[in-house]
Amino acid sequence: MLVDTATAALAGPLVVAGAAKLAAPPDRLDWPIRTGPLRPPWGPRLTGVAEAAAAAAIVAVPGRPAPLVALLAYLALTAVAFGLRGTRCACFGLARLASVGRAHIGVNAAAALVAAVALAAGPGSEPLVRAATGTGAAAVTLAVVVLLDRRARRAERTPAAAPCDRTISGVRMYVTDGCPSCRALKQLLETVEPARREAVVAIPVERGAKLPAPVTGMGVPCAVGVDESGEPVCSPVEGIGAVKALVDGIAVRTSPGARGREDARVR
Incomplete structure (x- = not known):
C-alpha cells in the first residue's frame, strides 16, 4: 500500500x-x-x-x-x-x-x-x-x-516602492522576446510621461541566458535604476507592477537641465 x-x-x-x-x-x-x-x-x-x-x-x-x-x-x-x-x-x-x-x-x-x-x-x-x-x-x-x-x-x-534615497536618472529594463508579461509592460509604459519613457532602455535577453548583475537570478521583466553616471542604484525589481513603479520614480528634470538628462541616459 x-x-x-x-x-x-x-x-x-x-x-x-x-x-x-x-x-x-x-x-x-x-x-x-x-x-x-x-x-x-x-x-x-x-x-x-x-x-x-x-x-x-x-x-x-x-x-x-x-x-x-x-x-x-x-x-x-x-x-x-x-x-x-x-x-x-x-x-x-x-x-x-x-x-x-x-x-x-x-x-x-x-x-x-x-x-x-x-x-x-x-x-x-x-x-x-x-x-x-x-x-x-x-x-x-x-x-x-x-x-x-x-x-x-x-x-x-500592487507596485512596491523600493526603499531608496538615491536619485534615479534612468532605468535598465531586461525583457525577452515572446514574453507576454514583457509585452504587457511595454504597452503600460506607453502611458508614462515621455521624459521618463525616454530614460528607460529595454535590454533584450536570450531565453535561458543568465542575467547580468545586479539582476542575476531574476525573471523577466526585471529592471534596475541607474544614476546620472549609469551606475546601478538601489535594489533591482521584478514584475510588471514593480518595474512600472521604478519607472515612475525616475527624476524628471526641467528644461534648463534637459541636456544633463540626455547625457545621463543609459546606453
Whole structure:
C-alpha cells in the first residue's frame, strides 16, 4: 500500500501541469523553448499531452512500470529545469510562478528519488489506493498553484516602492522576446510621461541566458535604476507592477537641465 501511495502521489503534479498547458492558449504562454520540436505553438501541447499520459500511466499501470514511468518523467523534468534555470516558469500554464531555479530542480529531483525508491521496493497492486492518492495529490497541487498565482498577481498589481534615497536618472529594463508579461509592460509604459519613457532602455535577453548583475537570478521583466553616471542604484525589481513603479520614480528634470538628462541616459 505504501508503494502505491508514494507512486500515485507523483501523478498529481503531472496531471495538473499537463492539463494547464493544454488549456492555455499557446500565444499567451511564456514558453521558454523557442527552437526545435518543442517550440511554440506545438511545444506546450506536446509537453502537456506527455505529462497527462505519464500521470495516467502512473495511476493505471500495475506493477513496476508505474514507478519507472514516474522516475523517467521526473528525471526529464529535473534536466529541463536545470537547462532552463533563470527563465520564467511555464510549468503550470498561465500561472505566475517563480522563475526556474534551485527549488524547481530540487523538487523534481526529490520526486525522482521517491520514484526510484518505489521502483526498488517492488510492485504495488492496489488500483483504488492509487486512484484516490492521485486524485488527492492533484487537488493539493492545484490548490498550491492557485494560491501562488493569486499571490503573484496581487504583487504585480500592487507596485512596491523600493526603499531608496538615491536619485534615479534612468532605468535598465531586461525583457525577452515572446514574453507576454514583457509585452504587457511595454504597452503600460506607453502611458508614462515621455521624459521618463525616454530614460528607460529595454535590454533584450536570450531565453535561458543568465542575467547580468545586479539582476542575476531574476525573471523577466526585471529592471534596475541607474544614476546620472549609469551606475546601478538601489535594489533591482521584478514584475510588471514593480518595474512600472521604478519607472515612475525616475527624476524628471526641467528644461534648463534637459541636456544633463540626455547625457545621463543609459546606453
